[in-house]
Amino acid sequence: MNTQLLTEVSAFLWQEADMLDHHDYQDWLAQWTADGLYIVPIDPDVASGPADLADRLNYAYDDADMRAKRVARLTSGESVSTQPASRTVRSLSRFRILADDGAAITVRAAQHLREFRKETLRDYTADVTYELARTGDGFRLKSKIVRLVNSTDALHSIGYIL
Amino acid sequence: MAIDLKAPPAASRDLADLVRADRAHTSLYTDPAIFEQEMDRIFASCWVWVAHVSEVKEAGDYKSTYVGRQPVVVVRDRKQKIHVLLNRCRHRAATVCEEKKGRTNSFVCPYHGWSYGLDGSLRGVPHPESYGQCLDKGEYPLKSLRVEEYAGMVFATFREDIEPLADWLGPAKKWMDLFMKQGGGYPIKVAGEHRFRFPGNWKIQLENTTDGYHFPVVHKSFLSSVDEQTERMLDFVNGPGFVEDLGNGHSVMVMIPELVDLEENLDAPVPARFAELAEELRKEGHDEAKVRRIVRAVGGSGFNLNLFPNIACSMAFFRVLRPVSVNETEIHHAVITMDGGPAAANRARLRLHEHFQGPMGFGTPDDSEAWERVQKGAQAGTDLWILLNRGLPGERVTEDGRAGDVSAETGMRAAYQQWKKLMTGRG
Ligand code: FES
Numbered sequence: 220m221n222t223q224l225l226t227e228v229s230a231f232l233w234q235e236a237d238m239l240d241h242h243d244y245q246d247w248l249a250q251w252t253a254d255g256l257y258i259v260p261i262d263p264d265v266a267s268g269p270a271d272l273a274d275r276l277n278y279a280y281d282d283a284d285m286r287a288k289r290v291a292r293l294t295s296g297e298s299v300s301t302q303p304a305s306r307t308v309r310s311l312s313r314f315r316i317l318a319d320d321g322a323a324i325t326v327r328a329a330q331h332l333r334e335f336r337k338e339t340l341r342d343y344t345a346d347v348t349y350e351l352a353r354t355g356d357g358f359r360l361k362s363k364i365v366r367l368v369n370s371t372d373a374l375h376s377i378g379y380i381l
Numbered sequence: 382m383a384i385d386l387k388a389p390p391a392a393s394r395d396l397a398d399l400v401r402a403d404r405a406h407t408s409l410y411t412d413p414a415i416f417e418q419e420m421d422r423i424f425a426s427c428w429v430w431v432a433h434v435s436e437v438k439e440a441g442d443y444k445s446t447y448v449g450r451q452p453v454v455v456v457r458d459r460k461q462k463i464h465v466l467l468n469r470c471r472h473r474a475a476t477v478c479e480e481k482k483g484r485t486n487s488f489v490c491p492y493h494g495w496s497y498g499l500d501g502s503l504r505g506v507p508h509p510e511s512y513g514q515c516l517d518k519g520e521y522p523l524k525s526l527r528v529e530e531y532a533g534m535v536f537a538t539f540r541e542d543i544e545p546l547a548d549w550l551g552p553a554k555k556w557m558d559l560f561m562k563q564g565g566g567y568p569i570k571v572a573g574e575h576r577f578r579f580p581g582n583w584k585i586q587l588e589n590t591t592d593g594y595h596f597p598v599v600h601k602s603f604l605s606s607v608d609e610q611t612e613r614m615l616d617f618v619n620g621p622g623f624v625e626d627l628g629n630g631h632s633v634m635v636m637i638p639e640l641v642d643l644e645e646n647l648d649a650p651v652p653a654r655f656a657e658l659a660e661e662l663r664k665e666g667h668d669e670a671k672v673r674r675i676v677r678a679v680g681g682s683g684f685n686l687n688l689f690p691n692i693a694c695s696m697a698f699f700r701v702l703r704p705v706s707v708n709e710t711e712i713h714h715a716v717i718t719m720d721g722g723p724a725a726a727n728r729a730r731l732r733l734h735e736h737f738q739g740p741m742g743f744g745t746p747d748d749s750e751a752w753e754r755v756q757k758g759a760q761a762g763t764d765l766w767i768l769l770n771r772g773l774p775g776e777r778v779t780e781d782g783r784a785g786d787v788s789a790e791t792g793m794r795a796a797y798q799q800w801k802k803l804m805t806g807r808g
């Protein structure tokens with residue numbers, strides 16, 4: 220097991236998680252490749268990748284343009300469901316490198332997120348698969364697929380980025 | 382005329398007095414006893430939407446859902462007949478189906494193994510000897526509801542004595558036909574759904590489908606995320622649209638008159654937001670006429686059709702509501718695609734749906750927040766009324782009913798008058 224790579228990857232992903240919990244959205248947007256995709260599927264099929272999910276209904280299927288719009292909406296003050304904003308704390312663990320072809324690394328992790336807004340504390344547990352592109356300047360997110368364990372259930376609004 | 386602002390005390394409430402021409406009483410959102418009566422007098426007594434035919438396309442395809450609070454299974458049998466069966470074993474009541482959808486040859490109860498055919502007939506009972514002559518299988522099929530369909534929409538009812546579906550829908554039928562044109566020449570298909578719940582009464586959601594008034598306020602953040610042309614198109618509140626009462630509680634809100642008939646104006650310029658898609662379709666070899674037809678259909682219809690009590694054909698999707706309790710409602714926003722249509726067009730439809738709908742959409746969460754706030758606010762001033770008088774002075778009589786301006790509360794008035802009729806048994 221390449222623990223050196225595991226350390227590098229987990230350091231990058233923990234930083235990403237921290238950016239989202241602390242609403243450092245501009246930094247978050249900057250860590251993506253231009254063609255990167257942020258996806259929150261409904262379909263629980265774990266074998267499906269970004270290309271399969273393009274032909275299915277998801278909760279989110281964001282290219283660079285939609286990610287920027289999502290951030291703009293969350294920070295605009297125009298959306299009543301994000302006023303006040305949710306407070307979130309997430310932890311990431313159980314990292315496993317699934318593939319490494321030199322250009323990109325595929326890694327899977329467990330994410331536990333707790334959200335508090337107004338009078339309610341909620342839990343979202345997800346299996347997250349990332350594709351990290353190696354660049355001269357460190358890793359970039361090429362894809363991030365957030366598979367909520369309860370994706371097929373009736374959910375409440377999620378007014379932040381998973 | 383002096384308006385009586387005081388509602389009658391709860392104990393002596395006459396249901397008929399809780400809905401007036403221009404208002405409905407707050408207890409309609411909050412009173413559990415009224416909710417119980419609604420389950421009986423509305424959801425168990427009129428046509429309730431259960432499926433689109435594409436959800437049970439082949440023999441053996443089924444979908445589990447609800448009529449009111451009662452779980453049912455919608456299933457197509459080998460003779461292509463669609464059945465709506467109570468999801469309740471006739472032995473000792475276990476559900477016979479727990480999957481949301483699938484394909485099967487039979488429904489087998491997991492408790493003692495009674496098995497039922499696709500038409501609900503009881504086929505097999507394990508170890509029947511103990512019953513001797515005291516169990517006639519013919520007497521214990523899964524209970525079957527009356528089923529009728531129009532324009533691919535499947536409805537069921539517990540009542541044998543109510544009017545045929547076509548009469549119940551009345552003038553709404555022509556709007557259903559118009560809505561289905563968004564297949565762009567292909568049959569339309571339900572290709573998944575966003576499901577969410579909000580802590581509020583089902584009628585709050587029912588009202589919203591023909592509420593043009595809220596759009597620029599609640600959906601400001603969505604409007605900020607679309608291109609200028611789309612934003613102008615959605616700036617309809619002072620526009621020429623209208624809301625029409627179609628009878629029996631049904632209503633239509635036309636926001637964008639230009640998009641009522643998707644097979645007209647095929648020569649109009651392709652909107653900026655679909656230019657890329659049009660180019661992709663041309664590259665795939667579709668001729669210009671077909672490209673135009675598909676691109677015009679891809680964004681959906683310019684109206685919301687609200688069918689009392691639980692289904693709406695809403696621009697580009699089906700909105701299904703399910704009452705859970707007096708203060709909890711589940712909503713499904715089913716996405717529509719073109720069955721067999723170009724993948725690029727269907728991807729565009731999926732992305733448009735995700736943009737507005739669902740727990741992470743740019744629209745639904747804000748609607749949901751507003752509805753939650755209505756339910757919360759309705760705990761205060763329990764003697765007060767919900768006002769439904771917007772657009773009343775300008776209302777005119779039409780061939781199918783009455784119509785008001787596009788942000789008039791005409792559709793809500795229609796729904797509440799139907800509510801009153803069903804709840805009181807009076808016209
Ligand atoms: S409850 Fe279904 S077989 Fe007994």
Ligand SMILES: [Fe+2]
Binds near residue numbers: 596600
């Ligand atoms: Fe809305």
